[in-house]
Amino acid sequence: MHENTNGTDKLIRGALFLVMGAALTVGTWSIYTLLTSRFQAPKEVAFFGAGMFDIAALFFALLSQKYAASPDSGLAPRLAMLAMVATSSWVNWTHARLEKWGLVGGVILAAAPVIAELSFEMWHRYEHREALRRQGRVPTALPVIPGLAWILFPGRSHKVMRRTVGARLSVIDKQADAAASSDDAHHIERITEPHQGITASRGNEAQQIVITLQQPQAIAASPRPGRSGAAHDAPSEAARQRSDAPPRIITVPQAAASAASLDEAPEAPHDVDFTALSKAAAVRTMRDALPDATAQQIADALAPHGITTDASYVRTVLSRASSGAPQQGTGGYL
Missing domain, CATH: 1.20.1440 (de novo design (two linked rop proteins))
Structure with missing residues (x-):
């Protein structure tokens, strides 16, 4: 052939x-x-x-x-x-x-x-x-229903044709949602990568306190009865040596200022256009920008951007994102 x-x-x-x-x-x-x-x-x-x-x-x-x-x-x-x-x-x-x-x-x-x-x-x-x-871009032909079937069973023939076309539209709709979800994921990765880099660099900054310890000056002790002058001079000599020693420097690590107060509300990133994202994508983006924030804090941070949600919805989105299971029939959107 x-x-x-x-x-x-x-x-x-x-x-x-x-x-x-x-x-x-x-x-x-x-x-x-x-x-x-x-x-x-x-x-x-x-x-x-x-x-x-x-x-x-x-x-x-x-x-x-x-x-x-x-x-x-x-x-x-x-x-x-x-x-x-x-x-x-x-x-x-x-x-x-x-x-x-x-x-x-x-x-x-x-x-x-x-x-x-x-x-x-x-x-x-x-x-x-x-x-x-x-390339697989030519759809298969629709089922051929004879003209006699349209005459004898018009309702049934219409249902068969309607069901066939509806099934094809469902497949096309899922493919379009999958393509849109993939484009949305690439957009999220592109706009959040610079912010994540800045957050990581700020978190790795070392904040230290330098403490200088200086030995106190020798304090002359009053002579005690029954002791010789040489004995009284010995402590004075040791104290003089300690006072001449160089100061010791102790470096104490200090926690970053952003983690000093856990009760403060996290600040949303300013370089992300949340209006261009879906609600679920906006929740995931805010979670990536504020990894330590609670579900309620994420919902509150999205409110100034015109996205209304609650803690229950945030937890649902984050749970599905962590499980990695695809959402059937939604193309990744909630």
Whole structure:
């Protein structure tokens, strides 16, 4: 079956080249004769002028065919191809009128570029459809309900068709929600990454207190009875040595200022556009920006941004986000 399909494609392409070759030959001969006989143009110039419109149309046609295998629109090159074909056809028609070949001669010459364009257009539509089918972008055909069934069972036939179309719309709706959820996730990651970096850098900043300990000056003790002067001088010498010793520095780590008071309400990030996010996405974004905030604090932080919610909804969203289970039929939205 595959070999027969390839053989059929080769036959179709061969017929296409023959038809386009014949039509382009007639069209280019008409313009070449017009340039050499009427305008006395040099043969070299007439040679390039004869194929100017047709070669440009062929270029735009090939470019349009390239778009058939891509999701982008090939409307612009196809419009350019039609403009070149229309201009070439008008020039050929004018040539027949100048030579006084009558209506028949004008139709023959003017139809040449049109035939070439129509031949390629039919082939282009076939190739475009096959390319979409290979990419899975061509939906399967709807069920064929005979006309007699519509006459005998109109209600049942309508229900079958309605149910079939509804099922397809449900699949398309889920795919659209999944695509929107994926785009929303990328948007959240892009706008929250700088804020998370700033929060992490602030949390890692070392705040320390430097304490300098200086030994007190020696205090002369009053001599006690029964002790010699050398004995009284010994403590004084030790104290003098301690007073000459360099000061000792003790570094004591201190907690960050943001964690000093847990009772203070967390501040929402100012660089996030919450209006562009869904409610569930806004809750997840606020949780990422304020990881230590409670559910009620997250709900209160979203209120100034026009998002009304409560602690129960916040806990539900965070619970589903932590479990990682997809939400059926919602595309990730609540």
